[in-house]
Amino acid sequence: MEFVNQIICGDCATELRQLPDNSIDLIFTSPPYADQRRNTYGGIKPADYVDWFLPKSEEFLRVLKPTGTFILNIKERVVKGERSTYVIELILRMREQGWLWTEEFIWHKKNSYPGKWPNRFRDSWERLLQFNKHRKFHMYQEEVMVPVGDWAKTRLVALSDTDQIRDESKVGSGFGKNVSNWVGRDSVYPTNVIHMATECGNKSHSAAFPEALPEWFVRLFTQPGDIVLDPFIGSGTTAVAALQLGRQFVGIDVNEAYCDLARDRLSGLQLQLLPTVVREAQETYLNNGSTRSR
Amino acid sequence: MEFVNQIICGDCATELRQLPDNSIDLIFTSPPYADQRRNTYGGIKPADYVDWFLPKSEEFLRVLKPTGTFILNIKERVVKGERSTYVIELILRMREQGWLWTEEFIWHKKNSYPGKWPNRFRDSWERLLQFNKHRKFHMYQEEVMVPVGDWAKTRLVALSDTDQIRDESKVGSGFGKNVSNWVGRDSVYPTNVIHMATECGNKSHSAAFPEALPEWFVRLFTQPGDIVLDPFIGSGTTAVAALQLGRQFVGIDVNEAYCDLARDRLSGLQLQLLPTVVREAQETYLNNGSTRSR
DNA sequence: GTTCCGCATGAATCGATAG
C-alpha cells in the first residue's frame, strides 16, 4: 500500500507498472485533448491520439479492480469544420482491448467558452465515458441522490431560472406539472446528464474541471478508504476530491510543475484532514476486513 | 415540385429515387432505433443496423442540397450491460460515404422515462448528429436565439467606462470594447445543448420527439418555402412543424398505419394554413427567383 | 454581515495572413 496518497511524476503508462494488478477502485481522469493544452503537454495530433492513448488504457485495465470503474472525461475538437473522430475511434479500440463501454454521461457546462461563428454554436458539453472490466461493478447510487425541494442549492442538477424560462418558451406547457410527481419525496436519483459550471476566475490554480465533478463520481463509485487514480492529475483536483471524501488517491502527471502544484494543494489538505476524516475512514475500512487484491 | 407536401408510403431508400438530386434543404429524422419499436418496424438487430442504414443515407446524400443539413436523432441502446456501438460506427461509415460530421447536439430530455437499475441511472439525453455535404451550409442563427442569462440583469445595467479598458490593456480578448452592444440586449445565441421535455402527451398519436425539436432545427437551417424531408415520418411530427413554419415537407414511412395517421394530422393543418402562411411563403420563394437544381 | 459592482478568464472556432 505504499503507492497510495502520493503524486508521481512521469508518464502514466510507465509509472503505473509499479502498481499491482487489480488494486484501484476508481480511475477518474481528464487527459489532454488532442492539440489542446499544448504548452503544458506535448500537443498530440488528432490523427495520433488513439495510438498515444491505448498503451495507457492498457495499464489502466490491469490496475483496475474487477469491480472498479474508469471514467474518462474527453471531448473531440473541431478540425476543418468537422468534429474529429478520435474519441469514437478510441471507444471502439478500447473495447478491443477488453473494456466494456458501459455508459456515457454528459457534462453540461453551463458557462461554456463564448464565441460566435457562422456555422456552429458554442460547445457546451463534454463526454464522461464510463468503462468497466465486468458487467458487475460497485455503484453506490444513494450517495448522489438529489434533494428535491432544494433545486436551487444543488450544484449538480439545478438549472438556472433562465434555463427554466428558455424551456418554457420552447415547449409551451407540460413541464410544470411533473413537479407534482415528486411531492412528498425528499430525494431522487440523478440522471446521466450532469449540469455543472466550469471553474473560472481568480484562483491560483486552474483546473480543467470543477472539484464537484470528480467528487460526484468518487461518491458514486467508491467507499471511504477506497483508492482513486488519476493518471493525468494536473493541478490535483481529483486527488483533493478523493481526500476530502476520505478516499485514498494516486496521482500521476508528466508535467513537473503540475506535480508540484498538486503536492502543494494536497499537503495542506492532508495535514488538515488526516486526524479526522481520512484516518477514520481508513480504520473503518480496515476493520471491515476488506481484502486487498494483489 | 410535384413531390412536395405529401406522405409517401414505402421504404425511403426506394421511394427517394423519385426525388431529384440536390432538392432538399433539411433532412430531420429519428429512425427506429435498433431493436426498438419492433411492433411497427422490422426490429433491426444492433449488429445489422449500420448495413441497414447506409443505403438510405446514400440516398439522403444525393437528394440533399449542397447547402443543406441532415439532422439525425438517435441513441444507442444498452445490450448486455454495454452501450451498443452501432451509432459511432455509423458516423465513421457515413464519413466514408462522403458526409461531413459537422456537430453533435445534445437533446437533454428533462422528463425522461422513469426507472431504476442497479448499475445505471435514467438515460435522459439523445444525440442529434449534424451531417453536411460541404463546410459551407445555410444556418439562420438569429431564428433560435434565447433569453439572456440572469447575470445580465445585475451585471450589465450600469455600464461604466472601465469596461473599455480591457481592450486597451494587455491581454484584452476584446470583450470590453463591444460592451455597448450588450446594453438592452435580451437574447443570446444558444449552445449545442438543447433542453426540452418530451411530450408526455394525452394526445392520440405518440411521437418519438416533441414538435418543438424539429421546429428548432427547421428554423435554424431553413427559410420559408424550403423543403424539409423526414424519411421516417412516423406520426408526422416533422411535417407538422415544417408546415406550421411555412416550409414544405416530404414525409416517408414504411408503415401504412403511420402514413395514414400523418396524413390525417396534416390534412387538417394544410387546409387551415394553405391560404395564408404556405402560399405566401411559396410566392415569396418563387418571386425571389430561387433556382431549383436539376 | 449582506448585497452590489468591477474585473478576469475559460479544453473555443473561424478566417485571414504569414512562413
Place this chain on the structure above:
DNA sequence: ACTATCGATTCATGCGGAA
C-alpha cells in the same frame, strides 16, 4: 498545398473590495 500564428467574436461565473 500545408502549417503556424493572430485578431475577432461571445457568455457566464467566482472572487474581492466597496457600499
